[in-house]
Amino acid sequence: MNGAAPRTARRVCAQFIGVTPRGQAVGVVGPSGGWALPGARVLFGQDPADVARRAGGVPPGTPLSAHDVRSEIATVRDTAGRDVRVHVDRLYYTAAVDAQASEGRPTLPLERATALPALPAAGALLEEEPQRPASSLRRFAGYGIVTDAAGRILLSKIAPGFPGEGTWHLPGGGVDDGEDVRAALVRELFEETGQRGGTGELVTISHHHRGGQTGPHSTDTEIYAVWVFLHVHVADPVPLRVTEAAGSTADCAWFTPDDLPHLRLSATARRGLTALAAPIAP
Numbered sequence: 001m002n003g004a005a006p007r008t009a010r011r012v013c014a015q016f017i018g019v020t021p022r023g024q025a026v027g028v029v030g031p032s033g034g035w036a037l038p039g040a041r042v043l044f045g046q047d048p049a050d051v052a053r054r055a056g057g058v059p060p061g062t063p064l065s066a067h068d069v070r071s072e073i074a075t076v077r078d079t080a081g082r083d084v085r086v087h088v089d090r091l092y093y094t095a096a097v098d099a100q101a102s103e104g105r106p107t108l109p110l111e112r113a114t115a116l117p118a119l120p121a122a123g124a125l126l127e128e129e130p131q132r133p134a135s136s137l138r139r140f141a142g143y144g145i146v147t148d149a150a151g152r153i154l155l156s157k158i159a160p161g162f163p164g165e166g167t168w169h170l171p172g173g174g175v176d177d178g179e180d181v182r183a184a185l186v187r188e189l190f191e192e193t194g195q196r197g198g199t200g201e202l203v204t205i206s207h208h209h210r211g212g213q214t215g216p217h218s219t220d221t222e223i224y225a226v227w228v229f230l231h232v233h234v235a236d237p238v239p240l241r242v243t244e245a246a247g248s249t250a251d252c253a254w255f256t257p258d259d260l261p262h263l264r265l266s267a268t269a270r271r272g273l274t275a276l277a278a279p280i281a282p
Contacts (some may be wrong), residue, residue, distance in 0.1 A: 004084035006075060008177060012140060012226055013090050013126045014048040015039035016056030017067060017113050018097035026097060027106045027111035035106045036117045039090070043129055044138060044224050045209050053092040055119075066205040068092040069228050071180045074122035087177055088124040089140050090228070091205050135218035139225040142181040143172030143272055144189060144232035145203055152254040154234065156192040156242075158266060161251035163213065167266040170273075171231070171252075181228050189232060193252040194241040200231035203274035208267070229272040253256050 015037045018026040040055040042048045049064050072088040092114055108116075146154035154166040171192045175184040182199040187198050195214030208225040242249045255263065260273065 005058065006085045008085045009126065009128075010140070010177060011086060011088045011122075012042040012048070013039050013088055013118065013120065013125070014042050014052035014055060015090055015092045015118050016058075016150070017054045017092060017094045017110070018056060018058075018101060019094050019110060019168065020097060020099060020102050023110060024102070024107040025094075025110045026102045027108065027113070027116055028115055028119075028267050029182060030119060030178060031121075034117065035108075036119050037113060039119050040187060041120060041125055042091070042226070044136070047207055048091050048226060049093060052091070053095075056095065058095055058097070058123075061188050062095050064093040064095050065072070066091070066202055067094045068202060069181050070114060070174075071176060072122060076123040076126070077125070084126055086125060088122055088125065089175065090118050091183065091228075098131075111193075115229060132170055132222060135220060136222040136224070137213075139223070140173045140181075140228075141172060141175055141184040141225060142188075142228045143170040143268060144185050144197070144199070144230055145272060145276065146171055146189065146193075146195070146197060146232040146234060148234045148237050148254065152251065153260070154193060154254055155265075155269065156194065156249045157251040157253075157265070159248050162248040164266040164268075167264045168253075168255075168269060169249075169266040170269045171232075173248075182230065185230060185232065191244040191247065192242060192249040194239070195234045195237060197232040197234040200233055203229040203231060203272060205229070206271050206275070209272075227271065229275060234241060250279075 029037040038055045040051050044049050053256045070090050073087050074205045156171050158164045173188045206227045212219045213223045254274050
């Protein structure tokens with residue numbers, strides 16, 4: 001008996017949910033004949049929202065709303081009959097569609113839409129992307145807009161030697177293989193600040209693509225990241241402390257909203273805080 005561990009693969013997909021004027025989600029008939037949600041794989045450097053628009057067949061620039069993020073773990077067989085453990089992070093977007101667009105297609109309440117099978121299925125995502133011509137780094141990460149009952153916002157300070165050193169950053173970081181973005185954020189929050197918090201609403205989904213960056217193997221690295229921003233509430237703050245050893249966090253502190261314009265913020269923090277369309281609430 002072969003006890004070798006299966007090959008692993010990480011993938012990101014963008015899913016499209018059309019929403020009718022009556023608030024119903026529109027599905028499609030999947031390959032097996034059941035209802036499914038349209039979607040497509042997000043390749044290196046792509047804007048996930050653009051991928052979702054193409055998957056949904058709507059024009060470029062159609063307004064989308066980030067609706068949810070879910071992780072799917074599946075073991076499938078490749079063409080050689082070998083097991084492959086596939087971790088898919090699925091990004092769900094909604095867009096308004098007219099009644100004509102839903103004619104003859106299944107509709108259901110929006111809250112049930114993310115339970116539908118999402119396309120493409122894990123088994124259709126085994127092909128590897130072409131190798132990048134130079135050093136590259138891909139990252140899927142979750143960051144928190146972390147608040148307490150007093151309305152303060154918790155930030156962490158990037159340590160020397162790391163990109164963005166000395167700037168104030170949102171707690172969070174990379175999602176490990178087999179880990180859900182919300183679980184990863186709760187873990188990172190404790191490692192960087194010593195706080196326990198509960199994740200709340202999705203704020204936004206963004207992406208970052210830049211060349212000529214310092215990476216683990218080269219000072220000329222092409223970096224592509226998908227960033228997921230979530231509300232996190234700390235109901236019972238405890239004394240702040242950085243619990244990770246020799247990590248990317250040098251310090252952490254609570255700030256009032258009025259403090260933020262006077263801080264040196266990381267690009268990630270600016271992106272997440274700017275995306276807030278409504279007041280932060282517990």
